[in-house]
């Protein structure tokens with residue numbers, strides 16, 4: 001498998017970048033994890049949309065789903081014109097209701113509600129979902145194929161379910177947006193220091209959901225705990 005970082009920022013993108021979006025590719029399958037703000041303009045540079053096999057939206061904060069509400073226009077057109085002969089599997093939480101229904105109503109999507117422990121497969125990729133703590137219902141996902149696995153935290157405010165998520169992981173994409181010095185109990189995100197320490201035994205740890213302007217400080221804080229950490233670079237592809 002390989003993963004391309006499409007959008008590496010949390011909260012909002014910078015002028016050239018995008019928020020959370022990752023393209024996972026195996027021998028047979030292409031899955032998009034999250035479709036944050038400005039992600040489509042990057043995604044379009046690396047894949048023809050008609051080759052996408054499934055989309056996962058981890059939760060309904062805009063930095064993870066904003067462009068999904070635009071991508072529904074693509075899906076509607078593709079199903080109407082026969083570019084796709086079947087609806088696109090589209091995984092998402094069933095709450096908040098209004099956001100869920102806005103995407104579910106798209107004729108081009110085959111909606112699949114995510115729940116904790118859900119296991120499913122898209123061709124040669126296995127997906128397993130884990131509920132994590134964050135202000136909205138949010139799901140981390142483990143993506144596995146050909147005996148390799150990638151774990152994506154989405155947004156996490158503590159360690160809940162991370163042991164299940166990271167079990168046997170070869171590669172992790174982690175929420176790394178709050179430096180330890182700025183972290184307080186009850187914030188919606190874990191600190192960079194803590195997530196870096198938790199993942200120190202995973203061979204490759206991609207720092208993502210970055211805060212614009214804090215990239216280098218984030219990297220240094222993570223490296224103090226974890227020699228396998230590196231910053232996500234947009235449009236760069238990594239082998240798992």
Ligand SMILES: [Zn+2]
Nearest residue numbers: 010011063155
């Ligand atoms: Zn976020």
Ligand SMILES: [Zn+2]
Nearest residue numbers: 059061134155
């Ligand atoms: Zn969030």
